[in-house]
């Protein structure tokens with residue numbers, strides 16, 4: 001079985017056209033990565049080029065709680081398995097593109113790490129930016145943070161840095177888990193920025209109606225709340241890159257409720273903060 005370092009080393013030349021040495025298109029890179037994983041019998045989770053808002057490669061984990069889910073049971077947006085009504089999680093809207101990808105994903109740390117390697121390489125080669133890790137799901141297995149997954153992510157990130165001979169950050173992600181500060185520091189040292197979701201604190205991100213941001217700022221002057229520029233200023237995560245630096249800048253990012261369950265998400269967010 002190939003280790004992460006070998007996989008990253010194998011993928012870099014596949015992401016370039018042999019004749020010219022230039023990078024393939026983002027889609028061409030993903031095609032090559034999937035073919036490589038299949039050829040070598042390596043499991044991988046769904047991954048793709050990102051949406052209009054992010055503009056960055058990303059991969060998916062299964063939603064829900066339990067042995068086949070990766071979310072913590074206390075996530076405020078988690079609903080029951082029918083995917084209807086309650087929380088408003090954008091990755092649980094049955095039949096939506098994100099939900100379809102999340103449904104095909106597994107909790108296997110190796111499958112997650114393989115997709116991490118492909119997305120991180122493609123993002124750094126094409127955009128010089130860390131990729132958007134963990135588009136759906138979270139860091140858990142059976143409602144507890146999965147230590148094997150954290151180790152796999154750290155090793156995968158180091159493999160990417162080594163293959164590209166860089167110490168650049170490789171990824172950023174959001175989590176609803178109470179990730180211990182020591183684990184967060186280890187991930188950060190490996191080039192993975194972790195933002196706590198729905199916490200009004202530096203290095204976190206919340207969803208809250210931007211029209212009401214002034215009153216939230218008044219109520220919480222101790223926290224520097226910074227509006228995500230994707231909603232009113234037309235930025236993408238690829239051009240903005242604030243989230244990966246939220247911890248260093250000691251800011252809390254505020255995203256406008258979005259997606260098909262926008263109203264429900266806004267209600268949940270108002271009740272929370």
Ligand code: SF4
Nearest residue numbers: 228230237240242243
């Ligand atoms: S603040 Fe920037 S990086 Fe973060 S979600 Fe918004 S556009 Fe993306």
